[in-house]
Amino acid sequence: MTSGLSFDIAHLLAGGLVLISFMMLYQDRLYALLNVYAFHALVLALSVSWQAWIQDAPHLYVTAAIALVFKALIIPAALHRIIARLGIRRQVEQVVGAGLTMLAGMGLVALSVVLMLRLTRSVETYAQEDLAFALAVILLGLLIMVTRRNAVSQVVGFMSLENGLILAAAGARGMPLVVEISVAFSVLIALIVIGVFLFRIRERFDTVDVAALDEFRGEKQ
DSSP states (O other): OHHHHHHHHHHHHHHHHHHHHHHHHHOHHHHHHHHHHHHHHHHHHHHHHHHHHHTTOOOHHHHHHHHIIIIIHHHHHHHHHHHHTTOOBOOOSSSSOOOHHHHHHHHHHHHHHHHHHHHHSSOOOOHHHHHHHHHHHHHHHHHHHHHHHHHHHHHHHHHHHHHHHHHHHHHOOOOOHHHHHHHHHHHHHHHHHHHHHHHHHHHHHHBBHHHHHHHHTTTOO
């Protein structure tokens, strides 16, 4: 396989992550959001595996396995169970409309491309494009967090942001194995904290809507 085709496939997978981030941005149902996030993590695993192959970096297969097992399977399944046990409202409440959110997302993608192409001129072209896609995924994850009122959807936004960080590290010639191991432990710890956090909110306030929590604190405008 030629190097040009290898990099084209890598860019296709990275661009696919950006597209799936837009799919998450558009979702207004929690279960659908979790399913799309699982697909996001699956494509991340494929992207990192492909980077491991073209870079001849076997340690990246560890990162891909972590993304597949924990991010694509265990975490979405656990969040499905948390939603069912808490009886959380299944509809995702948005701060602004879907149309404005999608327009903002397109603006962030354009900003990512412009910034990365200017700031990484000394880097190989294929790495520039991967980093631009990774920054777009990170910014779209932040946008998901700030445009959603439900705590679960904000957690999903944070995890998709983390996927962008992993994509950036893999595209920039890999990560040390110790970082990958630390990521695995951080994912497990985060899952435990998320579960306890959501149960405590539900027990105390009978909701996971952050707008209701602001009202409780007297911050309602």
